[in-house]
Amino acid sequence: MKQLYANYVNSFKGLVPEIWILSFVTFINRAGAMVIPFLSIYLVNNKGFSLPQVGMIMTCYGVGSLLGNYVGGILTDIIGFYKTIVLSLFFGGLGFIAIQFIETYIAMCIGVFTLMFAVDVYRPGIFVAAGTYGKESDTTRNIGLIRLAINLGFSIGPVVGGLLIAKVSYNSIFWVDGATCILASLMLLFALKPKKVEHKEEHTNVEKQGVKPYKNGLFLLFFIIMVINSIVFVQYFSSVPLYYSDHHKLSADVIGWIMFLNGVMIVFLEMPLISWLERKKMSKTIATFWGIILLALSFIILIFSDWFGVLIIGMILMTLGEMVGSPFSSALALDMAPKGRKGSYMGLFSMSFSFSHIIGHNAVLNSIYQFGYNTTWVILFLVLLFAGLLTLYLLKRLKTSSEYSTY
Missing domain, CATH: 1.20.1250.20 (MFS general substrate transporter like domains)
Structure with missing residues (x-):
């Protein structure tokens, strides 16, 4: 058992502090992602949409995610992964808070599309960040640590969301989800010393x-x-x-x-x-x-x-x-x-x-x-x-x- 524990700890050794910060921010962000598992139920029970309408809204979800990833990749090459991630987290948080106030079907389609566009601009940047910090040989482990943070957050998020729905209201999960996204963007802004990262990314002509x-x-x-x-x-x-x-x-x-x-x-x-x-x-x-x-x-x-x-x-x-x-x-x-x-x-x-x-x-x-x-x-x-x-x-x-x- 001690050997297994030692091997587990050793698998994290050598990863640079920046990757730990990115992983912690990702955990905060994903732990707050409690809206997504309950979105279809919310649309039917609280907003009164029919199942075919919910199906089309979820299609808009996928299209928004698709275009968000595409634009996120372009933004990462133009302004750097750091700014791309911060902007995605911040505006995604505002989107989660705002979407609860949408009432009509067409507006909800547009709202969910816009929300997922903002949220998934984040994805290409986080992968590039994993390959930027530390040694090149650590890239796979960097990605593994970030994935661990994502999965740990996703394991906790639905549990917390379910408790909030049961004890408070459906609307509370939108507020909490939005707040955690904004908190994650602010943590990244201060913890990673943006000027230093920007200098590395933006003033080095590649x-x-x-x-x-x-x-x-x-x-x-x-x-x-x-x-x-x-x-x-x-x-x-x-x-x-x-x-x-x-x-x-x-x-x-x-x-x-x-x-x-x-x-x-x-x-x-x-x-x-x-x-x-x-x-x-x-x-x-x-x-x-x-x-x-x-x-x-x-x-x-x-x-x-x-x-x-x-x-x-x-x-x-x-x-x-x-x-x-x-x-x-x-x-x-x-x-x-x-x-x-x-x-x-x-x-x-x-x-x-x-x-x-x-x-x-x-x-x-x-x-x-x-x-x-x-x-x-x-x-x-x-x-x-x-x-x-x-x-x-x-x-x-x-x-x-x-x-x-x-x-």
Whole structure:
């Protein structure tokens, strides 16, 4: 046990203070993200919108996220990641506070689109920051620490949100969410000494190298792989909980505990796992491949038995895939981005998750309606196998390309 604890602590050693500050700010921000899990319920019960209207509002959510990531990447290259993150947190906080006062359907569509645009401008900047501070060899661990902060915050946020709704009101979560975003922006503003960071970012002339991400064939292939992976991954936030409820007849609290397993595993295991894989010299592309395969296995295992334990095994497989694939795929995207264009590359990379929200939920739920759960899980398994083959092809191309020294 002592050795396990020592290995866990050692996985964090050597990370620079700036990454710890960014991670703490991210934790504060994500712990306050309590509106999102309750948004659809709020729109139906408190605002009186119909389910088709809520569906369109959630589409606006995805489109806002998509454009926010795109613009965030451009802003990161123009004004630097520091200013981009601060502005996103501050205006996102104002957006969370303001959206509770919207009453009409069209205005809510515009409001949710604008809110998610402001919130997700943040994403490319945080990835670039992870690759800027500390040694280049620490980039994957930097991303892992920030992901740990995100997951720890997401584990706490819904619990606090539920208590606020029960004890105070729905509107209270908008105030708290907005306040935590603004608090996070102010903490970053003062804790990271902005003038010093700005000097490093804005007064060092970095010549733009390479081509734009949309003209980089290998990066576009990687983007397609990430879109496919993300479309399947987000089912754990829509289709899979429905499967637990409809097929296995599980209550909401039991479903919550199964989902909680994901956050607990990431908090305690991801950083040691990343450190171990780096010591084993696993390439970032191979780690991405295994992340996809583990996610595929988490779906196909569901068709073999109705035993409750299969659900736990499926969640463990998905979480292992997330822990292996996500940090290394993010680090691979940074490696593939040439100097002076990291913001735009990470903007496109982040947009893969936004595309998944626009496409994934609707497509898979319609598949379940037409073909049933088990057939849909087989389809998702085969789609991920195809993505795995594309990843191996990408690895082959990276090895033969003179542009990339790491893969």
